[in-house]
Amino acid sequence: MNIGIIGAGAIANGMLERINHDSHENLKISSVFVRNEEKYRHLENEFGVTLYTDLDGFLSSGIDIVVEAANGEVVKEHLPEVLKHKDAMLISVGALADGELVAELMQVAKNHNHTLHLPSGAIGGLDLLQNAQSHGDLKKVMLTTRKPAAALSYENLESERVVFEGRAKDAITLYPQNMNVAIILGMAGMGIEETEVMLIADPNIEKNIHQIEVEGAFGRAEFKIENQPLPENPKTSYLAAISILGTLERLNRNFRIG
Ligand SMILES: NC(=O)C1=CN([C@@H]2O[C@H](COP(=O)(O)OP(=O)(O)OC[C@H]3O[C@@H](n4cnc5c(N)ncnc54)[C@H](OP(=O)(O)O)[C@@H]3O)[C@@H](O)[C@H]2O)C=CC1
Ligand SMILES: O=C([O-])CC(=O)C(=O)O
Secondary structure, three states: OEEEEEOOOHHHHHHHHHHHHOOOOOOEEEEEEOOOHHHHOHHHHHHOOEEEOOHHHHHOOOOOEEEEOOOHHHHHHHHHHHHHHOEEEEOOHHHHHOHHHHHHHHHHHHHOOOOEEOOOOOOOOHHHHHHHOOOOOEEEEEEEEEEEHHHHOOOOOOOOEEEEEEEHHHHHHHOOOOOHHHHHHHHHOOOOOOOEEEEEEEOOOOOEEEEEEEEEOOEEEEEEEEEOEEOOEEEEEHHHHHHHHHHHHHHOOOOOOO
16 A cells, blocks of 8 residues: 655654565555655655655655644645545544534545544554443543653653643643544544543653543443653654554454454
């Protein structure tokens, strides 16, 4: 499968390493859409990709699917056009806190018979959440995220501090680069208005830790994910990058788990 990526930062680099550098048997990244060609020119030699700054050229470059790994603004600006031409996968799911954008993307995908894939990013357990909500009887979903203080721009904290407590919908507005997980959790479960979030800046940790508590008619569940950050961008967890890889690998299987 030929992949086109939008963005060339920490997640895109993680994918280029694991797919192109390590010569994945079924996947190849052939095209990368950037806004600054000179900054990323080195990727052409390093990973054998072609850079594009015009969306039309990128979309007609022989790719089978587009992976967004840039930011929420890019999702708003480019995904409606992308979905007219290709299936797509996006990791900046925080953009989907905007209900009008979701409605637009769903309509375009339906009209053009394309699929929008949303990997689980830096968390897990979304199969359980969707199953528990299939009959509409989830009662509570709570996310507690703990990140290194510096990753949340609290450089001089001496002890941990709760920097946000409230709804997923508001968490992503205040922390667009750190709370994508809250939005995918909301979408999989009770919705972004009902999903509770606490964000803690902790000067004594190096990992990005997400704890999820779920209660419903099924019983209760708890997950804790202790994520290694990506060196290029410590706000972002390694799992977020490989959640795209895992989702891509599962696309062409004839059986589905979960
Ligand atoms: N769903 C989840 O669980 C998670 C989601 N994320 C989200 O994933 C996204 C990518 O993260 P990460 O790789 O760490 O981010 P980085 O900041 O490392 O990289 C972002 C890249 O996007 C590029 N970019 C920005 N604007 C545009 C544009 N208009 N056109 C083309 N490229 C553009 C940047 O280019 P330039 O150098 O020109 O600025 C840069 O190459 C972020 O939105 C992040 O919040 C992150 C972690 C977990
Ligand atoms: O990578 C992570 O651990 C989570 C993150 O930044 C996000 O959800 O935006």
